[in-house]
Amino acid sequence: MRVVVPFATERPKTRLDGVLTADERAAFARAMLADVIGALGETDHTPEVLATAPLDEASALYPLPSSVPVQVDERVLTPAVNGVLEDANGPVAVVMADLALVSPAAIEDLFSTEGEVVLAPGQGGGTNALCVRHRDFRVDYHGASYLDHLARAREIGASVGTIDSFRLATDIDEPEDLAEVLLHSEKRAAGWLRKAGFSLLVTDGRVGVTR
Amino acid sequence: MRVVVPFATERPKTRLDGVLTADERAAFARAMLADVIGALGETDHTPEVLATAPLDEASALYPLPSSVPVQVDERVLTPAVNGVLEDANGPVAVVMADLALVSPAAIEDLFSTEGEVVLAPGQGGGTNALCVRHRDFRVDYHGASYLDHLARAREIGASVGTIDSFRLATDIDEPEDLAEVLLHSEKRAAGWLRKAGFSLLVTDGRVGVTR
Structure with a gap:
């Protein structure tokens, strides 16, 4: 199976611009990419x-x-992911580069779940990972992509599997997501945040971060 | 195994007070409680x-x-949950009443995972469900309870299991959480929201709700 990790090289993670400079966002995005590639590397797929x-x-x-x-x-x-799907001669998995909590077990779950289209929903209606085994499936990441991908799969008659994983559901987009990295990871992205001076801030509601 | 669902009868879900009246919050909380009890009822436990x-x-x-x-x-x-743990003669599971997305499969995963203390983390550092098979374990839901519960388990020498489930991680506390209910459930809480006029609002970031 091809396993593709899309990565925006320039100006990544713009929604973190309230808490990180452009250079910091670039470094943090690379740390997350390295964590995702590291977790994938612990599975049988390159x-x-x-x-x-x-x-x-x-x-x-x-x-x-x-x-x-x-x-x-x-x-x-x-369009970049659809280019890969159009050229594919077999199954393709697409895993987002900002899944800083991702574990090899969650990835294995994605790969082993039955379905011509297997979706891992993200918080807020996104699609954080998917596995495509149907030649007519195409992605559309705009808006509530999880619902759109479900609908597209039904349209083309593809069987659908879904993955119930907090680690796959947690993409790191917004400042409050940084707390999840500090709470649930000891890898590169978490190390980068700690070195940059971030720590958990416990209030009455959900835990946040402070710097 | 005893399976306990704590429920705040009076003034539930205060963090939804920006979008729901007190009566609405009470009704919505009861819908979520019924969904959680319904999912638990589909397992072998009462x-x-x-x-x-x-x-x-x-x-x-x-x-x-x-x-x-x-x-x-x-x-x-x-203290109410610790009262149950103190009186228990065997394993106890505690499942929060606001897990509107919870599925029987996620619950079965909680019950079947090995560990004297099994934790399902919630978004923002909470503990949304746990399973206790060690007589000395006590809860403290204040603050980053997931980390506190991990530390407490280590202190008493209890083996720990963790559950990676988006459905267990998603407690419905804040207005933005309502989108998850509409996205991923067709049960009572989702029906209540739809009847109250809520629908998904697709913007450039995560999907929200509008009424």
Whole structure:
């Protein structure tokens, strides 16, 4: 199975701009990418990165293993992923690069769940990972993509599986998501946050972060 | 195994007060309680409600099955649950009443996972469900309870299991959580929201709700 991790090389994680500078967002995004690639590398599949521009490996704090190919496609997420699906000769999995909590077990669950289209919903209606075994399926990541992907699968008569995983559901987009990284990971992204001075802030409601 | 669902009879779901009136919050909380009890009822275990005051079943939109006992303990969550743990002669599971997405499969996962203390983390560091098979374990739901419960389990030498479930991680506390109910449930709480005029609002970020 091809396992593709799309990555926005330039200006990643813009919704974190209230708490991280542009350079910090770039470094943190690379730490998360390295965590996702690391978790995938612990499964039987070799991931590949689908990047909007070449990655600067020479100066990277978190370089990728040299065994991981990087394919460049300048298009935004949806057409770039659909390009992969159109060219595919077999199953394709697509795993978002900002799943800082992802575990090999959750990935194995994604790969082993039956269905011509297997979806891992993200918080807020997104699709954080999917596995496609039907040649006519295409993605559309805009809006409530989880519902759109369910509808698309039904339209083409594809059987659907869904994954119930907090680790796959938690994409790190907004400042409050940073707490989840500190709570549930000891990997690179969590280490980067701690080194940058972030710690958990316990209030009466959900736990947040402070710097 | 005893399966206890704590429920705040009076003034439930105060963090939804920006979008629901007090009467609406009470009705919605009862719909979620009925969904949780319904999911538990599909497993081999009989749940019981641990309520801060008697439930008004006569006028309830979502009455509980008569087979479900309701125990009243006026204390707040932590001492009330610890009262159950102190009195227990065997394993006890505690499942929050606001897990509107909960599925029988997620519950079975909680019950079947090995560990003297099995924890299902909630978004923002809470503990949404747990299963206790060690006589010295006590809860403390204040703050980042997931970390506190991990630490407490280590202190008493209890083996720990954790559950990776989006459905167990999603407690419905804040207005943005309502979107998850509409996205991922067709049960009573989702029906109540739809009847009250809520629908999904698709913006550029995560999906929200509008009324």
